[in-house]
Amino acid sequence: MGSSRLEYTLGNHGSENFRGDDIMESATKSFQKGEIPGIIAIDEATCKGCDSCKRHCPTGAITGMFGAVHRIDADRCINCGQCLVSCPFGAPFETVDAVETVLTRLNNKDVAVVGIIAPAVRVAIGEEFGLPAGTLATARMYGAMEKAGFKILDNNLAADLTIMEEGTELLHRIQGELSGGEAPEEGHGPLPQFTSCCPAWVRYVELNHPALIPHLSSAKSPQQMAGALAKTYGAQKIWGVEPGKVFTVGIMPCTAKKFEASRPEFISAYHHLAAGGGTYSGEAFPDVDAVLTTRDLARLLKKMGIDLAKEPGSAGDSVMAEYSGAGTIFGNTGGVMEAALRTVHAVITGTEMEPLEYRDVRGLKGVKSASVNLIDAKTGKALQVNVAVVHGLKENIGAIVDEVLSGRSPYHFIEVMNCPGGCINGGGQPVHPEGSGWMSAIAPLFAWR
């Protein structure tokens, strides 16, 4: 692979519009070969030095005095994009833009372009087409994207897969702990288990708290599961095309997903097909070829003259668009936890949770915690599962991390999302004049609310 992998990555993730040459020279210490070295940069001509971005940066990656031009230290940056959606002047920009790349693939009839639609996109993209915030536009999105030439793989389906994989992993970890504290079996890491869906959080751990890496679920994020699934099972059983002819596009509320897709670990479909699992002998390809944010997709549709607001709607072209309600709430803070609890409850007690809504983990409180008592259907023993949900990394992660590092954490499972409110407030979402990160910065002033 080597440097060709870098070319490949940048080639697919939008090299034509890559505006990060200066970053590539300065920051490479915290990047693996092939990774996009920094998704967010600040335009020096636009920056007024107002310091808004610094108030929202979870890692202190932004330097520059008040009144002077600000810069992002790409090595510290976790690509969350909260500075971008919070800047009153629009100075931060994304260094990679795959819109043109995706357009050329859509025009190539030999290529099956698969759109992997994240949950939070469907309730925000309407804002780019004049619909009120929160309008649920799943069917209209499917319709608009099919018109543009996409095949649909709803990432909510991959979220359901994530629950199966991550939930099973959690049960193994809990069983390992219950079986007497012996060294955890291989692959069954320590408790508490952290979620690994948020690529900004994963990079935060890798940079700042490598001691926590064994606590991260080994499950890939839904985007990466979806990419690997599309190029193996999807290519063979659903769309009947060669894996090398599938071009996967993550449609994400998130700028960090662009970085995640470029990680060299994520060429697993190729490895699977080239090794024992198949007879594939073509060139190597990544699991996810390109990532468009919610804003990027809106721009692409507008370029093609498609008005999402006027689309009649579609139910998707295959079973790859079928998802559960648990998969769709992944975009909210607490959603991954609620989805996991629904399945863990059913697996341990043998009955469905009643009611299915688990309100203790919903809402905008910075850290939410809850205890769930379950009766094991097989042994008849009671099992208490303690969970915590964290969002808004900047304000809320410190105490949780300290507890885990010092071995005092009472929790079994902890969900972490970097952005305040979860993916619905991601760095790739439509930008509002109020600035999307304000809640976390100003909330302490309004403690009575």
Add this chain to the structure above:
Amino acid sequence: MGKKDYQYMENPFQVTRREFLSITGAIAAFTALPAVWVRSRVTKRNNYLRARAAGLYLDDRNAKIRVSHGNPVVTKIYDEFAHAPLSEISEALFHTRYINRSKGIA
């Protein structure tokens, strides 16, 4: 000395109790205005976060199947392809590893 006591005396500034209260009230109101304005902005911003969140919870309520293990396509994928969670294929395609990047910011 002694004939006259010269004492400096300020012009008396006299307000009635009623005037004092109304002036204080006016100052308090003007001080509070920006706080109310900022608060309304924050509320507005939380409102559209809440609207997006409510959209996803609506999608959940509308769903015919509301639990991941009940999704027939998930079952189909395991039956036809990946066998089970944490199987060899699942480990290869659905799991990953992480690296220590802390030297990059040391």
